[in-house]
Amino acid sequence: MSKTISHPFLDGRPKRLLIGGEWIEAASGETFDVFNPSTGEVIATVARGGAEDIDRAVAAARAAFEGPWSEWKPFDRQTLMLKIADAIEREFDDLGRLETLDMGAPVARTSLFKRWMLQTLRYYAAQAVSIKGEVLENSVPGSFFSYTVKDPVGVVGGIIPWNGPLITQLWSICPTLATGCTLVLKPAEEAPLSALRLAEIMMEAGLPAGVINIVPGPGHTAGAALAAHPDVDKIAFTGSTATGRKIVEASASNMKTVAVELGGKSPDIVFDDADLDIAIPGAAMACFNNTGQVCYAGTRLFVQRGIHDAFVERLGAFAKTLRVGDATDPQTQLGPLASQAQLDRVNGYLAIAESEGARIVSGGGRPAGAAEGGYYVEPTVVADVSNSMRIAREEIFGPVVSVIPFDTEADAIALANDTDYGLGGGLWTSDVGRAHRVSRKIRTGMVWINCYGVTDPSIPYGSAKMSGYGVKGGPGHIEEYLYKKTVWLRTG
Numbered sequence: 001m002s003k004t005i006s007h008p009f010l011d012g013r014p015k016r017l018l019i020g021g022e023w024i025e026a027a028s029g030e031t032f033d034v035f036n037p038s039t040g041e042v043i044a045t046v047a048r049g050g051a052e053d054i055d056r057a058v059a060a061a062r063a064a065f066e067g068p069w070s071e072w073k074p075f076d077r078q079t080l081m082l083k084i085a086d087a088i089e090r091e092f093d094d095l096g097r098l099e100t101l102d103m104g105a106p107v108a109r110t111s112l113f114k115r116w117m118l119q120t121l122r123y124y125a126a127q128a129v130s131i132k133g134e135v136l137e138n139s140v141p142g143s144f145f146s147y148t149v150k151d152p153v154g155v156v157g158g159i160i161p162w163n164g165p166l167i168t169q170l171w172s173i174c175p176t177l178a179t180g181c182t183l184v185l186k187p188a189e190e191a192p193l194s195a196l197r198l199a200e201i202m203m204e205a206g207l208p209a210g211v212i213n214i215v216p217g218p219g220h221t222a223g224a225a226l227a228a229h230p231d232v233d234k235i236a237f238t239g240s241t242a243t244g245r246k247i248v249e250a251s252a253s254n255m256k257t258v259a260v261e262l263g264g265k266s267p268d269i270v271f272d273d274a275d276l277d278i279a280i281p282g283a284a285m286a287c288f289n290n291t292g293q294v295c296y297a298g299t300r301l302f303v304q305r306g307i308h309d310a311f312v313e314r315l316g317a318f319a320k321t322l323r324v325g326d327a328t329d330p331q332t333q334l335g336p337l338a339s340q341a342q343l344d345r346v347n348g349y350l351a352i353a354e355s356e357g358a359r360i361v362s363g364g365g366r367p368a369g370a371a372e373g374g375y376y377v378e379p380t381v382v383a384d385v386s387n388s389m390r391i392a393r394e395e396i397f398g399p400v401v402s403v404i405p406f407d408t409e410a411d412a413i414a415l416a417n418d419t420d421y422g423l424g425g426g427l428w429t430s431d432v433g434r435a436h437r438v439s440r441k442i443r444t445g446m447v448w449i450n451c452y453g454v455t456d457p458s459i460p461y462g463s464a465k466m467s468g469y470g471v472k473g474g475p476g477h478i479e480e481y482l483y484k485k486t487v488w489l490r491t492g
């Protein structure tokens with residue numbers, strides 16, 4: 001256990017599972033260690049949930065769904081959500097720092113999550129009192145009244161990755177609470193702590209037992225058991241495309257509905273008429289933000305040939321200015337990668353890049369002065385990449401941007417769409433006609449023009465192709481936690 005970290009949640013006591021309002025050991029009695037990516041030190045030990053724990057959690061979620069929670073009025077659920085938001089507002093500094101220690105996102109980044117979390121909870125709280133059905137005229141002979149109501153789908157399984165759990169978990173917690181569903185949340189083993197602490201905060205704010213259950217554990221046991229569970233009505237999954245496919249297959253067992261937000265290899269296009277003073281830092285951070293561990297990161301950077309060489313040089317110079325270091329240092333712009341496995345993966349791809357004939361222009365190594373046990377890699381610009389190379393086709397999930405030249409607008413569109421994925425996309429231009437034209441042609445869930453990665457809870461966040469389906473945020477998200485029921489009444 002780390003001697004150097006001081007955090008009220010990291011008190012040396014093993015962290016447990018939250019099932020039915022009780023903090024309990026895993027049925028197996030097993031635990032796993034959580035590491036601080038900035039130093040490699042163990043900071044906590046957590047109960048390792050497995051299939052039996054998932055069974056218990058689903059039973060608790062079902063009991064809560066059918067119990068007093070089902071009598072809570074929209075206003076009651078809204079009030080609870082607003083109380084949770086107020087509690088997060090008070091507790092955020094410790095919560096944000098826990099995320100930093102858990103997965104290595106710099107405090108400069110996690111501190112921005114406060115506004116985002118509060119806005120998300122309060123936006124969905126507003127939606128809790130806005131659920132409505134319709135009265136529909138029918139033409140059945142006689143006298144019949146027909147209308148629809150929206151009911152909660154039931155028990156939801158939330159499976160989230162490690163790259164930003166504080167945010168990702170709210171994408172299932174908020175619609176669950178707004179609609180009256182219940183939730184079994186399985187955080188990733190690499191970063192389970194913020195979910196456990198947030199659950200404590202929610203319980204203190206009045207969350208009833210069993211409405212939200214937290215079972216950290218391995219994907220192939222706890223995750224797989226949740227995805228296949230016959231008493232789970234819906235899975236909300238965020239993670240890799242390979243695992244997403246398994247989730248969809250497992251859902252067939254009881255026809256549960258599924259929302260899957262998966263990987264990406266997002267294109268970012270810089271035209272020669274772009275304002276480069278904005279486009280260079282913008283395109284760099286489109287990829288390097290969160291040390292590249294963002295599903296919609298702009299990792300394939302298409303640059304028009306006339307400006308390509310100068311652009312690459314300036315991009316490389318910009319990358320060198322970024323301060324990489326311990327995530328708890330307020331000056332740090334890029335923290336470590338989240339785990340040793342992720343560091344090995346990124347280094348593996350850098351070797352592949354060189355073996356494929358690409359050229360590392362900037363970065364590619366371990367930053368000078370980086371703490372020995374931490375999982376650090378420099379932000380890396382790779383040039384002489386072609387769109388068919390593995391580094392341009394496979395998701396690396398690290399701070400590695402591949403620069404690819406193009407000639408015409410049509411070429412840029414074709415290259416951008418030549419990928420299995422369809423999550424994010426960006427373009428930089430000062431021609432407004434081109435901006436609209438190209439944005440319509442790029443087949444992705446989101447396109448950013450002269451900016452990248454802007455999100456807001458009230459604006460939908462979706463995906464296309466093998467980046468998945470289902471939408472987060474915006475007015476449509478809670479619809480996925482509701483089902484429409486038609487009611488017929490003979491009136492005469």
Ligand code: ADP
Pocket residue numbers: 159160161162186187188189217218219220222223224225227238239240241243244246247
């Ligand atoms: P990554 O490679 O980024 O860790 P994964 O898709 O493997 O992405 O992980 C995302 C989440 O899915 C994690 O919580 C992980 O434990 C879980 N997971 C992994 N494998 C499975 C599986 N077979 N079934 C259900 N969940 C899984």
